[in-house]
C-alpha cells in the first residue's frame with residue numbers, strides 16, 4: 001500500500017476544533033439562555049448587533065435568521081420592489097439570486113474579472129450603456145429587454161475578498177442605482193477606497209450589506225443566522241420590521257413581513273466567537289501566504305490574486321488548474337478534501353432556464369467554473385498539512401506530464417501569483 005494512504009485525511013474544513021476550544025464559553029451562553037428562558041430577541045441579540053456593527057464599521061446591525069434572509073430583507077428595505085431589475089454576478093451561491101427574485105426583481109447577470117473572480121465594473125457599465133436606455137424624464141434607467149427599471153447592483157465579495165467597490169459605487173451613483181453588498185463570505189475583509197483614501201470594511205460600503213453566519217463561514221453560528229449592516233437608520237428600522245412580521249410593536253403590523261429573527265442562543269454564541277474573528281482571519285491570511293509561497297514556483301496552477309487595494313480574509317483558498325477533475329481525484333486518493341465553489345454558474349442552472357441565458361454568454365465565469373478548486377482552508381490548518389496539499393498538487397501535475405514534455409503555463413490565461 002502507498003504510504004500516502006496511511007496518512008490522516010486533511011479535511012476541507014475543521015469545524016470541531018474551534019468549538020471544542022470554546023466549549024466552556026459557549027456552554028455558558030446556552031446555560032444563561034436556559035435559566036432566563038430568553039430565546040428570541042432581547043438583550044443578547046442587541047449586544048451582538050452592537051458588537052458586529054462596530055466590527056464592520058457600520059452604524060447599524062440587524063440580526064436575522066440566515067444570510068438569505070439578510071439579503072432578502074436588505075434588498076426590500078433598501079427599496080427594491082416587484083418589477084425592478086437587479087444586477088449581479090453568476091458565480092455565487094444561489095441565495096444571492098433567490099433573494100433578488102424573492103424581493104420581486106428580475107435578474108441580470110454581468111461577467112466577472114478573470115483574476116479576482118469578482119464583479120467586473122466594466123461589464124456593469126457595458127450592460128447599462130448598451131442594453132439599457134436612460135429615461136431622463138423619469139430619471140430612471142430601463143432594461144431594454146424587459147422594459148423594467150434597473151434599481152440595484154449586488155456585488156458579491158467572493159471567497160472573502162471585496163469586489164472593486166470604487167468604480168461600482170461611481171457607476172451606481174451615475175445611474176441612480178442602489179448597491180447592496182453580499183458580504184456573506186467576507187466578515188472583516190477590507191477594501192482600500194482611493195476616493196476616500198482609506199480602508200473600508202465589508203458591510204460598511206454599500207447602502208446595506210448582508211452577512212451569513214452559517215457554521216462554515218469565517219464567523220459562524222452553531223446553527224443558522226445572518227445579519228444586515230447599514231448606515232441608514234430608516235433602512236435598519238425597516239429590516240427590523242421585516243424580520244418580525246412587519247411589527248412596529250407587538251401585534252401592530254405596519255406591513256406584512258417574515259419570520260426571520262435571530263435567536264438569542266445563536267446571538268450569544270456569535271458574541272463569543274466574534275471576539276476571536278480577527279485572530280482567526282489573521283491565521284487564514286498566514287495560511288494563504290504560505291500556500292502562495294509554496295505555489296509560486298509551480299507552473300500550471302493559478303493561485304488567488306489579491307490586488308493591493310484588497311485585504312482578503314480567505315473564506316476559501318481557490319486555485320485554478322486545467323485538469324480540475326483529475327486533480328480532485330488525485331487529491332481525494334491522497335486524502336486531501338477539496339470543494340468547488342461553484343461548479344455551475346447560476347445563469348446555466350436549471351432554475352434560471354427561463355431567463356434565456358446560454359452557454360457562452362458569460363465566458364469568464366464559465367471558464368473559471370470549470371477550472372477552480374477550493375483547497376483546505378481554516379484557522380487551524382497547519383503548515384505541515386499545507387505542504388502535503390501542495391506536494392500532492394505538484395505530484396499530480398508532474399504525473400500528468402509525458403516524459404520530456406514541459407508543463408504548460410497557466411490554464412487559460414496569463415496571470416501572476418497572488419500578492420497577498
Ligand SMILES: *Cc1c(COP(=O)(O)O)cnc(C)c1O
Nearest residue numbers: 066067068093095096184212214
Ligand atoms: C452562505 C452564502 C449565502 C447564504 O447564507 P445562508 O446563511 O446560508 O442563508 C449567500 N451568499 C453567499 C455568497 C454565501 O456564501
